Structures are given as C-alpha cells and as structure tokens.
Amino acid sequence: MSIFDDAKQAAQGLVQAGMAKAVALAPDSWVPGGKPDPLIRQRHGAIGKPVSRLDGALKVSGKATFAAEFPVEAMTYAAMVYSTIAKGRITQITVSEAETAPGVVVVMTHRNAPRLNPPPAFLSESKAAAGDSLPVMQDERIYWNGQPVAVVLAETQEQADHAASLIRVGYEAEEAQTTFEAAREQGTQQSRFMGQPLHDEVGDAQDAFAKAPHKIDATYTTPRHNHNPIELHGVTLYWRGDGSLRVHDAQQVVAHTAYTLARTFGIDEKQVVVTSPYVGGGFGSKTLWQHQILAAAAARLAKRPVRMVLSREGVYRVVGGRSPTEQRVQLAATDEGRLTAILHRGLTVRTAHNVIAEPFILATRSLYGAETFLLDVHHVDFDMLGNTFMRAPGEAVGTFALESAMDELAHELGIDPIELRIRNEPEKDPISGLPYSSRNVVEAWRSGAERFGWERRNPVPGTVRDGGWLVGMGCATATYPYHRMPGGAARITLSADGRATLDLAAHEMGMGTSTAQTQVAADRLGLPMEAITFNYGDSTLPGLIMAGGSQQTASIGASVIAAYNKLVGELLKLAGNDSPLAGLKTEEVGSRDGGLCALDEPDRFETYASILARAQRDTISVEAEPPMPLETMHWSMHSYGAMFAEVRVNAVTGEPRVSRFLGSFDCGRILNSKTAASQFRGGIIMGLGLALMEETQFDERKGRVLNPSLSEYHVPVHMDVPEIEVMWTDIPDPHAPMGARGIGEIGITGTGAAIANAVYNATGRRVRDLPITLDKLL
Amino acid sequence: MTPFKYTRASDAADAVRKGAATGVKFLGGGTNLVDLMRETIERPGELVDVSGLSTEIVETDEGGLRIGAGVRNTALAEHRRVRTAYPMLTRAMVSGASAQIRNMATVGGNLLQRTRCSYFYDEDGSRCNKRVPGEGCDAIEGFHRGHAILGASDACIAVHPSDMCVALAALDAVVHIEGAKGARTVPLVDFHCLPGDRPDIETVLEPGDLITAVELPPMPFAAASTYRKVRDRASYAFALVSVAAAIEIEDGQVRDVRIALGGVAHKPWRATRAEAALRGAPAGETAFAGAAATELAGARPLADNAFKVRLAERTIVSVLCELAGVTA
C-alpha cells in the first residue's frame, strides 16, 4: 500500500515540465539572476575573507546550548524499545514491570498513545518533513525492524533506560520484503525525483552503443549507509497551557518540522515553535523522525516536559540512511575518445511510505557531451525504515559509477583520463539543452593536475612501488547542482544606532552559515560585521529554508536580496527630497559605510542614521520573499571539482590507504575561504569513508541493522585521513546570488571514484563494489 | 542498564571473598564490562572494583616481568623493559582500541574482554549461543567476515578480540589467579577455551576467581619481536588477522620461534604447528611459507571469511621475513 500518492507527484512533474520550457525560452532579464547581484562586483569587503566561525569560542568552551541541553523544570527522560521483526503485529506487550520500576512516570505503547494523524512525508508537499508517512504508534502493526514500540518516561535517563529493558514484547511476524533478489522478482518501479521521473533519453543510445568501436559495460554496487553526525538526535520539548508545543530540536528544517508536527497533532502551525540554534552535524538526517513525534505524544500523555536523546543504536533504528544501489554504466566512444553514448541505469531501494529514491543519475545528466543518452533509476520497495537523503544523495554514489567507468574507458582508449574528460566537455547541457550559467571545470582540472603533480603518474597499473606499498594515482570529476527551493523569506531590521538584524528560519549545523552570511550582510548593507545580528534556527522567523541540497546559501542570499531591495525602497521614501539620494530609483542605489549611495556616484551618500533621524524613526523593518527559483530552468547551474587521489595498497595484506588528496573546485564565488575549505575537506573525508569503509550491515534475513555503533560501522579516523589540499577557481556565477553556488555536498562526490581509480592504478584491480576493503584486493 | 551496587576491594583476599557471591563481577577499567551492562548483556548485581589492587610491573628473579592485573594498558605499553625486551607486546597494546580506552583498560580486563560478534551484541534481535546456550548462532549464516577460521564449532564462530593476548600467547605468559581454593597459575595459551558446544564458557576461571598478575618469562630473542595487525582502517578497528612473532636464527637456521595469531579463533591462537615446522629449518621465505601453510591447513573458513586464510599466511610470511631480515 502506498500511502503517498505517486500520481500526484507525476502530475506535478508534468506541470513543471511544461513551465520549464517557457522559462528556458524567456529573456535573461525576466529570470532571477538575470541581472547579476551587484555584490559580485564588490571585491574589497568581508566576503571571501577567512573569518573564523563566530560561534567557535562558544562551542569549544561548552557554552553553545544544543537541543538536549536546554534545562526545563520537571523534566522527564525518555527511552525507547524497538521492534525486532520487520513486518507483522505486536501480539503482546508487557509493561507492568516497567511501570513499577523506580522513577517511571509513564510507559507509552500503541494502547495508550494519543491519537495522531500520519505525518506528511518529506518532499510529498512543500512543508513536509517526516521520514515517512506511517502512523506513529497508533496500532499493533510493525513496518520495520527497529520501529519504536514503547516509550518510557522517567525521572532520570538511567531509570528510563532500565525500565525500557524490562518491557517484553511478543510478535507475530509476517513475510517481509527485505532482500534485493526477492524484491526484484516482484517487479521494479520507475523512480522519481522532485516529481519528475528519473528517466532521460536522447537519441538512440542502445544503437550508438552497439555500433561504437570502443565501449565499457560494467556494473557498480554501493552499500547502504547510515547517518552518524556527532551530535545524537536529541529533542527537549513541552506542551504549554494554551495547547502550544515548544520544541528544542537538532534541526535542518525548523519550519518544515513545525508544520509537520502541527499536522500530526492536529493543531495550528503557529502553535508549534521549533528552535535549533546549534546542530552537531546533519548531512540530511536532522529532519523529523518518529522520536520527536513520540516525545511530544508522551509529553502530552504525562503532562510533563520530555527530553529524548536517541542512543547511537537508536539513530540506526529510527533515522533513515542512504539506500544501496546497483548501477550499470555503458559508455561508447570513438577512436578519438568522443563519447557517442552514455547509458546509466540501475536499481535502488525505497519504502512504500516515502518518496525518496537515491537519484544516482543526476550527475550523469550534465557532465559530458555525449551524443546519446539513456538514463534511468528504478526501485524496489522494502519493509524497512524509511531511507532518506545523505550528503549528495544521488551524486555521491552516482559519480562513483560514472567516473569509474570513465577511467575504464580512458584505459581502454589509452587516453589520459583528464584529457578524456576535457575532450567531452559539452557546450550546453546535453539533456536539457540549457546554457551553463558558469562552468570552468577545465580550469579546475588543469590547475589541480599541476598542483597535484599528475604528470608524475605512471599510466601502467601496478608498476609503482614504495617499500611494501603499491602506489597509484587516480582522478574523477566532482559535481553538484545549484539548487534554490521555493519558500525563502527574510526580514531586515535597521536601527538608528547603525545596527542591522537579519531574521530567517535558516540553519547553522556547524558549517559556518551564520558566519558567512554575516559577512555577506555586512557587505550588502555597508556595515561592519560587528553591527550585524543574524538570527536563524527558529520556526517563527520568516522563510521556509531547508539546510539541504547545498541550497541554503542561495536561498538565504536571494531572500536577503529581496528584503534589501525592499529596504532600500523604503529608505528612499523616508529620505525624501532633502536627501542627496533624492530622485534615485532602488536599482540605482547601493550601500557603503553605514548608508546608501548612488551606485554610479558614490559621493551621493546619506547614512542610515541620518535618514532615520530625519524621519524621526528609531528603526525600520522590512520583510520580503524572493522570486520563484526559475533560474534553474533557464540555465544549467552546477558546481564542479577535479578530484585527485594518491593511494597506497599494501602488497602483502591488500590494506588500502589514501596518502594524498587534492580537490580543485569551481563553485562560484567562495564566501568564506576558511569555512569553505573545511566544508570541502569534510566532504572529501566522508567520500574517503564511502570509498574504503562505510557499510551498514543489513541482515537481509530479518531486515535488521547489525552494526549500529561507531565501533563496528567504520568511518575514517584521524589516521585514515591524509593531508587534503583544496583550491578553487573563485569565478563568480553571474546568475547566482553573491555569485556563489553551494559547497556543502560537492566534496563527497567524485571522491569515491578518484580513490577507486587510484587503487586500480596502484594494483591493476578494478573494484566495482564499495567499500574497497582489503579482501577485494588480496 | 540494570541497577547495581558498587564496592571497592581492599586487597586480593577481600576481592576473592566478595567475588564468591552470585551476581558479583570484578570491575577493571570498565571499558568492556560497562558497555555490556548498558546493552544488558551483562547484569551483575554488584561490581567489585579491583582496578587499584595490583598496579605494579616488577622484574622477576628469573629476569622476566610480573605485570599486575590492574596495570593500565597504556602504562604497560610504555614500560621501558617491555619496550626493550618484549617489543611485540608494546606494539600489540598500542594497536588496540584508542588512547582513551587504553588509558582506562587494565591487563586483567583485557584478558577477559568478550567477543565483538554483532549478533552477540544484539541482545534483543538475534540468536546467540554464547548469550543463551542452545539458542542457535545467527552469525554462521549471517555476517561473519570477521569471524573465526580456526578452532570454531557448529555452536559458535566468534573470535577473541584482544591484541594484547596475542602477544602474551607468543611470549609464553602465565596468568596468576587467586580463588577460593588459593592461588594458582595457568599458561596463557590454556587460559582461554575453544567454543565447543559451550561457547558461553570462555576461560578456565571458576566463579569468583581473581586475576592478580600476568608473568612473562625471560625470552632474550623476543627483544627483536614484532606484532603486525591487519585491519579495515588505520586505527581503532579490531584485527582481521594479526601476527605476533619472535624468531631466533643461528647460522641461517631457525633455532627457536614464537608465532601467535589474532582475529582467527575463539582464543589467541598459538601457531604451534608452524613453530614445530620451523625449528631447525633454514630461515627463508620457503620455510616460512611452508610453516604458515601447515598452520592454516586446519582452517575451516565460511563464505565471507575465506580471505583470512590467505591473509594470515601472507602476513605470517611477511612478518617472519621482516624479523629474519630476508626479503619476501
């Protein structure tokens, strides 16, 4: 049963497709970004500076308050019991021992949980945030192995944990769909992404492939991954006397979560306030899962505040991860290495209760100028925890397949892999036909190759040795699209003492957003950074701004531009005829030195203080929304990177280790060189984990995760991470706010393939199945 | 976690007295026991802290070392005599866990740490003969890439995870025990058990037995010994295979040799067959490879851990070549 309506998505997709044609043909000036953001020209402000994170000192001194640290009177602490079958029903649940255990306030099961509406699943509507649309503890049904079946509230965490261990649950298991092979036999379905089918055809790719003189046909597999942000998913919440719900959460979608909680509890959206000032990493996982809903339900039952912090195991049971993929890539080329066909098709896993299929063909859509394409994603539905997005969903694993295949082709043709990529550089987007807004990947390749010392690579695999280690170099293209979701908004409040406050429901998950956006606001308003207060992480603030899809920078940027333009208009009105600015139009005015000036005549200037004083105002506050993000239907907008890895493989044991890495990026203008470098490096480290070690052990017999801990689920430790060099073109994208495209996810793309290709160069072994563990190299 | 009482033993006799009651467990650094208590796999009613009892490392009259059971892993690894006379032990220690865990963990606790088999840890959701004898073993047809290739049974294929114990097995270490019936010693190689049909019985200890020390006999040729750990990441991972070895060569012949393997069995695996094959043989790759093959001839791998057989052989050969100064 699909609670979520795929047909509705399909219909939305058709409307969008129709609109896309019209927008593609519209004149530039009608489209957001058609007129470059004036800040792009400004080169001497705060933008680009390596400003240290403004919240750094608070964090290292323990003064930044995270969701599970807010003190509340009369708090109760929650623990959960998770199902041990994948599908079926609870036949018996014995809670008497738990109820009488010391300190227990209440034990909640489906028998006494408040009645709730099913939460709308993420992306099923614009404000939806839930991991899936399943009813939460409403009956005895079990939908996945790990589903919460009981919540204990107690006076201390230890008492809650103990009482939870006393609950006994009996199940009647039904046959569950938890194996790839069985699910495939039942039939696969067309996958969609944001409403559109994940299927593209240009020309007759099958035919071109059949006729080509050189071809690669290989299947690549990637495993399931789980989210492991350092901060566990925690929430502190309580109901107020007026029936409203106050939530301190770890969040990357505060406004979406407030809306979805309101829908679930059948109350008005305004009655739910979600704040999240600090987040210890999200990567796509800090959205709404059952634990927040259950915490709120239990709080209502107990009439007490609740703190619920998932254990690390709990995160694996309740918070979805990245689905496994099986991807077949076929490449066809001429003798000169021109691609005549790219076929990239495959299968992934989803649940029937959410709409997220790992869209691994996205990068392939616009990376190379092949003559023909056949791209497709199908999925099978599992009885499992709803999967979700994890850093660069689609691109992270899709580029592993595509870029490994490109390396195989380069080898087959005897052409240098960088040269092969450059030969297939497209003039316009090969599938949409749109012009690129800004694409300088060739420059990234050339400068990166020089810096890395690519010319020292021996193209013959297995020939370079250093003591007991086989040494190899590999490269791959990184790419991630520019996104901007609809729904942004911002409020700017300017006061006569020369300070400005920006309010947006945006997020700081540790990546430096608040710092970089303070730099941007300072330049935009012509104020020093110290004069800017940037408020975020609060669902009562304007905007529906997701910290995901690397789109937050653009979304905040466009929202602040809209608010700024409105502010300038209002100020010009207040300035009136006695001002040096009299007669100027909004678009003729910019900011400098705490005031407004004519863009062409900077001496025509008046300070904000002076304008406000004359108008006898202490403050002025405006709020505005940016136009719809039509720019992505008018230009093909993407970030790029050239990734270089040097790998050592132990000649005796096969242990693979990365000894050097360089990422050369083309991501538009870099807003803060320090936080950006950290983002790139962080993505590359996660990509290193994807290449060499990350893997969820999902026991298909039971649909159960068997390594829900950081000791058994391997992510890179310090010794696995070599010196990582990052560099960038810093060429502004003329059609993006501030000239900047997002940088949060691109680092993990291409990295897996660069490492796999280096392993091949070192050993002559092509590993097409991630992670590349030593047993595959022995 | 189940509520428990915490007390401290004043001396070994006090510990043995307290330990005799049912539901009592000794506490070392707690890095393994407390984890297992959190998972409710262990539910002691009382913890008797013995970590402060015997924290000294002293030289024995014979010229060996007597290491108190309460010595922290870091202190043992750093000890000057250990580093010079038994370097394989230092290498084994520092390749285990993380610096923080080693600062807490004791020698006694390290000997008794339990397997990391995922099904053993999954108390709610999986069957495990080690937790519930007779229940079945979910690992045999499940994830067993890290599991045993030597000495396993139909009941259990788990491995002993310790690095330290592999070196101790190679160094002929002896475990000092105090129990209700007095003091006794057991060679380390006989201390841990193979799983047989009772994988819940992991050592020869009787209920209430206290480990007081581990003794290393003098072994001059161990001064050039080493430990090699093969794992899935550069640090903070358990061994897929590890090799502790020392070799004494005279006139190109192997006079004496010690080899122990980790990550391959329910106990630290002393490679007695390989050692026997090597004594008196010419020190060279051919003999090393032959000896390794002899030892691994008894391997019974499963689908996903078959690679360990070759890995163990190759690692043994490589380590011996390195110690013998010959190229592989």
Ligand SMILES: Cc1cc2nc3c(=O)[nH]c(=O)nc-3n(C[C@H](O)[C@H](O)[C@H](O)COP(=O)(O)OP(=O)(O)OC[C@H]3O[C@@H](n4cnc5c(N)ncnc54)[C@H](O)[C@@H]3O)c2cc1C
């Ligand atoms: C994440 C992680 C990674 C790890 N990685 C490694 C690794 O790579 N290699 C490795 O070798 N180890 C590793 N370890 C395990 C670590 O070495 C052990 O946890 C540690 O050695 C146990 O020592 P302890 O003093 O903390 O023991 P405790 O946890 O205190 O006790 C363990 C057991 O020993 C018993 N005990 C303790 N002292 C005595 C005594 N004197 N007499 C009788 N019984 C006693 C206790 O009752 C208990 O049953 C890792 C552990 C963790 C948590």
Ligand code: SF4
């Ligand atoms: S291998 Fe041993 S420890 Fe693991 S599940 Fe089987 S019986 Fe339990």
